[in-house]
Amino acid sequence: MGNMTLFHYQTPAPDLTVEQLLKDKWQGGKKTVHLMRMSKSVLDANNEPIDDWRTPLAAGTELVFTFPEAISTYLADEQSALTVLFEDEHILAVVKPAGIATHPDGPGETGTLMNRVMAYVKKQGGNYAEHIHRLDKGTSGIVLIAKHPIAKSLFDRMIEQNVITRTYIAEVDGHVKRPKGTIRLPIGRDRHHPAKRIVSTSGQSAVTNFRIIERKEDTTIVEAELETGRTHQIRVHLSHLGHPVTGDTLYDGHATEDGTYRLTATALAFVHPFTEQQMTINI
Structure with missing residues (x-):
């Protein structure tokens, strides 16, 4: 399966390198950043790979990010409805009904919120969805979902740092x-x-x-x-x-x-x- 473009980004300030953007600003994990470097996952506005990750970029430089092998293993449950409250290139905010688990406990399990989310994402041509936090089975309400690995990494740290109210x-x-x-x-x-x-x-x-x-x-x-x-x-x-x-x-x-x-x-x-x-x- 080829790379899938997941989002476009304009650098907000000069003197920021691709490596600093991924590792420092976005707190990308070593494995993810290494995989992106090896697979030439950062492109310029003309969809040409950026090979130099250590030269500062001009403010307003447009970057296109793709992720190889960013695939989640949840089975898609297309029979159940999903209420989406917010969506952009990075995250989904969805409603979990009371009485279903946030995610499966083992491979092959269905009937959870993430099975519904996977069906929704796949209909849009995506292959990646990971929950950022959980709700107890009996609790209903909003759950945030990451749509690519950098978002997952960043929002995980935001949860750890208690900066999501x-x-x-x-x-x-x-x-x-x-x-x-x-x-x-x-x-x-x-x-x-x-x-x-x-x-x-x-x-x-x-x-x-x-x-x-x-x-x-x-x-x-x-x-x-x-x-x-x-x-x-x-x-x-x-x-x-x-x-x-x-x-x-x-x-x-x-x-x-x-x-x-x-x-x-x-x-x-x-x-x-x-x-x-x-x-x-x-x-």
Whole structure:
């Protein structure tokens, strides 16, 4: 399979070499950058390979990036719909319904969000799609998808550095007294229950900011914003406060009639690393 052009880019400033752009500005992984160099994956505006990666480029130089062997192995699930909230040459923002996993646990598995995404990408002639973060199976909402390996590398680092603001809406049991607050409690594995997480002094640091949106008869609607992204973080933190997510029986929430729990990832905000524009994506 030949190279596929994935995006065009205009250099914003002079004195930036191709190597600096890929390695330093975009934090491209060594393997990806090496593969791109060997396969002459960086072209000029006339689609001619740029062989000199160490000479500074003039501001406004147009580059065309292609990626050899950038192929994801998810099976395409063409039977299920996919809601796309945002798309450009670098990323997709899609909605994961409650009740399906973000990605397969093993080869050949289908029925997950990434199987739906792969079908969508393949219809557009693409072969690459990788999730940048995950949502629990029972949580619905926005998931970011990388459309090429450099985007994957860059957004992974943005997640690690907590520069992507992730906002959730939860309905929780009972009446939360404080109108807003910050929960700073480390989260670790529950040794007695492999699927559970607990507040644990030996766990990883975890920070959740919250504010009350609405008080109902027996529940409270809470907006929560993650500063860290630990497994089950919002569910564990709110349960520890004595207000588990409604329907989240794993963490002692009151069961719901439909068996789901009330937690949705409703917004993402970040500075787009390629366009340098402030982005906010909402459901």
